[in-house]
Amino acid sequence: MTRVTERTDRPAGPDAWSERLWAAVTGGDEYAAADTATAALDAGLDVEDLLLDVIAPLQARVGREWAANRFTVAQEHTATAVSERVIGALAHHPAVRERLDERAGERPGRIAVACIDGEWHALPARLVAEVLRLRGWQVDFLGAQVPTPHLIAHLHRSGPAVVALSSSLAPRLPAAHAAITACQATGTPVLVGGAAFGPGGRYATLLGADVWAPDARVAADRLADEPPPKPPPLHQAIDDLPHLADQEFTHISRTAPKLVRHVMDALRSRFPAMAGYTEQQLRHTAEDVAHIVDFLGTALYVDDPDLFTGFAAWTAAILDARGVPARSLLPALDLLAERLTDYPRARDLLARGHAAVLEAS
Template identity: 50%
Template sequence: MVMKDLETVAGRYLDLIGRADEHGAVDLVLGLIDEGVPAEDVLLRIVARGQLRVGELWASNEWPVAREHAATAVSERVVAAVSGHVRPAATRGLVAVACADGEYHALPTRIMAEVLRLRGWRIDFLGASVPGPHLITHLHQTGPDVVALGCTMPTRLARAHATIAACQAAGTPVLAGGAGFGADGRYACLLGADAWAPTADAAADRLAAGLPSFPAADDGPGAAAVHLGGEEYVYLTRHRAELLSRVVDRLGEHSAEDLGHMADFLIAATYVHDTALFTDFVTWACQVPAARKVPAESVVLGLRVFHDVLTDCPDARVMLNEGLAVAQTCCASQRTETRV
């Protein structure tokens, strides 16, 4: 089946999962495999792309969150069906695949696990939000050749860093993957991962070639990570609840959940000392409320109050100022679009 045909089928798949039609989606996917379409292509070009579109539809307010959750649940069942339908011989070593502690977006990591399995690796898929100590216990019990660690949200980078360091201390290299490590893998390198891959098939290619390493400093893997964190990160982490309560008290009409996301991205950006991580979030935060008819001015107000509250965090205040400039630009753009 040519790529154009797969794109047409991908539209049918999206329609099925959008209606929570599990049986229809499973039948469609397994039918493709029985017709000769490689299972890897089905996972990456149908299921993964379908989920990417699901996220876009949620962000644009075309799908409510309940529909997005239902579609994701169907895709999880589809991936499980593919796993049971196609059983290649295990000709390579053992990979422990896990989501970083606190990371609950497990489907991308599960798809990576299945692609690796299709390429001949033995897989231990440990699921979402695996606490570091439990993962290390598993490594000692099973002795995998490598850990494939998934992280979709950059707010989980500090925990991912602790897991990477612990795995390496146990003698197991780490292949990092997922949007949380940055579009170019910059945070995977910064956190000291042995390698990074942007997609599931790229991860399989990296492992097939032998696990490469990022350039290491003289004092070993993860040396670049010694400057991560700092006093402001520790302060923000320890006092998050108190600070958030003060901000919410001043902005009672705002969503505490939205303000919590703002705080978490600020904390993550403080951990890796990267303002772009925070301003990228602000850009997204302005776009999503706009799709829901909520003005970007709400983001501006939240940023200003955080800035006023964090009097003892000069670096965080600089990030907030940068975020404020981005949000104000978004506001101006929204006003222009409204006039047009």
């Protein structure tokens, strides 16, 4: 008699599928990635767990590989594109369609999901949209970089119960604030999420969002447990951030291109090594200076030194991973401080950033 043994070639837990999917996604093989994801569902893995415990951590891992200079920008973009294709393919799996059919009569309402104007990282928002759809919501997924006037036009036309806004990059916070206020002016409560809103969602509260969630699962749970009330009328954005009355953010945001040009011109004498830079190195330096100005302006907007010092330390680590001395940031910070003599909050932030780079280098 032949002994029947239990099959062990198709593990069901999220961890068991992560490495398989990682190999396919980072190899740019969307067909192998889709096959792996559908095989996970066939093996009994819940689709929500696949999205949030396999695909989402995989994407975070891609970001860490880029930061460590082990992935190029092209590899990062390829992996993201493959992950997006996988998410799209999962929508057609029988287990997903069956779950959607089961929830068809339980719709809690309609929700619009969009990225803030200027925010191109759409995958986190896409995950939120898919999880909410699985929970029964009628979802309007508007995608990346949605200009606020177009978002508001959509709200007037479709009348969702809630709008969910996503942003991964802190320099988008001023645009997020404008979008939150504009959405609330239509009577639509706003849920926000994404790394831009800081640890624990500190900037979500500061900017007046009705609900913050750290991930898609928590977003769906919070909307199910306690739907946000309609916001009060006549809310003014300046009420949230009275410190903006000093005009420091306004000045820096309006003069940002001039500030970048000033620093680049002056760096040639302040940092002699630039004389030997290639065109590509000069372009990267200009991009780094522009990022410094962007984060300086955003830190002024939310009045949080930690945002700028955290960015400075992170940039120092990125440069170090690429073989560039982190201290090369210091002349740029000093030149900005010299240019902004009439702006005490900005100068304080730059001094703190200087100290953060020294500590990190």
